[in-house]
Amino acid sequence: MHSSFIPPRQVKIGDAAAFVGTTPRAIRHYHEIGLLPEPERGGDDRRRYGYDDMIRLLWIRKMADAGVALDDIRDAFADTASAGATGDHGIARILERLEDTLVAQEAELRRQRTAVRRMRVEGSRMGLLSDFVTGRLKSLPEGSLRQADLDSLLVTERMFGPLGAAVQATRFIALATHPELREESDRVDAAEEALDDTIDVDDPRVSRVAAERHSFETVLQAVIEDSGLARSDDALFDSWDALHPDLDPDPDPATATADEGEDEDEAGHGPGRGQGSMSAFEAIAKMPYDFSPARLRCMELAEELTARESPASGDGP
Helix, strand or coil: CCCCCCCCCCECHHHHHHHHCCCHHHHHHHHHCCCCCCCCECCCCCECECHHHHHHHHHHHHHHHCCCCHHHHHHHHHHHHHHCCCCCHHHHHHHHHHHHHHHHHHHHHHHHHHHHHHHHHHCCCHHHCCHHHHHHHCCCCCCCCCHHHHHHHHHHHHHHHHHHHHHHHHHHHHHHHCHHHHHHHHHHHHHHHCCCCCCCCCCHHHHHHHHHHHHHHHHHHHHHHHCCHHHHHHHHHHHHHHHCCCCCCCCCCCCCECCCCCCCCCCCCCCCCCCCCCEHHHHHHHCCCCCCHHHHHHHHHHHHHHHHHCCCCCCCC
């Protein structure tokens, strides 16, 4: 028994859009950009679409769903038309390029998921640091590090890389495990902060606070030596050299890249990606610190006191 249904030879734009799974507006856009030739209009001044139009619309929809840009689809159709009915080299090249892009996007997505997972496991601020730095802090009791400590490590890692931040972490480990040191550190920090813009650089308080800073740093370094943390620092350098045998073990801060170590792997070992490369000197120059002239002078005086007590370079034992 023959079916009484007779398929239409042409359909209106609404029917074409419904069959393909798109919208009339999208089809009109295909016409505007030259992706789909505009068919002739019927006596009612409406577009009519035939079998070949529907095939092309299905191609467009499937390729667009796969992520191929409309401009690339148009170019592929143009290449196919110029190569003959069986030519599809243009489409193959576009699909190859698309696959490469998707592979890169997939790798970036894995890196982002790993970073988010680390922040959830380690804590939002601790997880922002690289594994090389957080590994240095694992033994500390939860909550013993302050937010300001982690912020400082984050800045240092951006300037000098994971190794620089891991070495700086020694300071915060000592402070976290010695309450009397932390208390004195807070006192000296407050004294420095009090050297605001109302204080002249020649004010006696500047040199007094500089002497207090120098005295504190001397005591802190002695505690680091006596507690064995200094030996741990030596082990850090050995570990870093083993992980990065091709890197300069003692880079010049003026030329060392601020994002050194960012691209170690996709397991969150680096502080970030796509941030741009700059020398540590450039990074320092771009990081704002709201220090008054009096406070900067205090820092200079403290450094001068340290330099006077340090053995002259090149002197023998």
